[in-house]
Amino acid sequence: MNIKVNWGTGIVIAIIGFIGFILYFVVRMSVEDKFSHDLVVEEYYKQETHFQDKLDAAQNAAYLKGSPKIEKQEKGLLITFPSAWKLDQAKGTCTMYRPDNKKLDLEVPLVVKNNQFLIPDKKIVEGSYKVQLFWEKDGRPYYYTKSIFY
Structure with missing residues (x-):
């Protein structure tokens, strides 16, 4: 055939x-x-409308002298703020964004004592994070971000 x-x-x-x-x-x-x-962030367009506010807050933090020191310790992730910032009365949040898995994202209230903030080790899974600090002091918003590997 x-x-x-x-x-x-x-x-x-x-x-x-x-x-x-x-x-x-x-x-x-x-x-x-x-x-x-997974989406990078939920409600992307809603967050985009506040992008200029985030830029302004980042600019406010840039005007401050120094920057926070983020380091891994036995007890967890320790964030130490410069003593000149005096953040003991500041209110805000610390968001740890995990690019590869949104289930591992973490958001905790920012409670600063003696210019230090500790996120307990049991809440954090090893990997790459983008640490985002949002706080407000004396009516002014501030924003600081840094990528880390925990």
């Missing part, structure tokens, strides 16, 4: 084969659990 395939039929078979190949990978990527499709 001798089957002849002309150019038109060959092109159609190639296109159908290519479409099948692409669909296989699209279905595989959307179904399998090991391919996570």
Whole structure:
């Protein structure tokens, strides 16, 4: 038996084969659990509207002398603020954003004592984090961020 395939039929078979190949990978990527499709942040557009506020707060923190020192210790992650900042009455939050897994993100109230703030070791899983400090003092917002590996 001798089957002849002309150019038109060959092109159609190639296109159908290519479409099948692409669909296989699209279905595989959307179904399998090991391919996570988390958003970087929830409510992205809502956060974007406050972007200028974040820039202003970062500029306020840049005007302060020095910057916080973030270091891993036995008890956890210790954040030490410069003594000139006097943040004992400051109110804010510390967010530890984990780019690879939003389930490991952590947000805790910023409670500064003796210009230090400790996040207990049991709350943090080893890996890469973006530490974001938001605080307000004397009616002015401040923002500081640093990427770390814990």
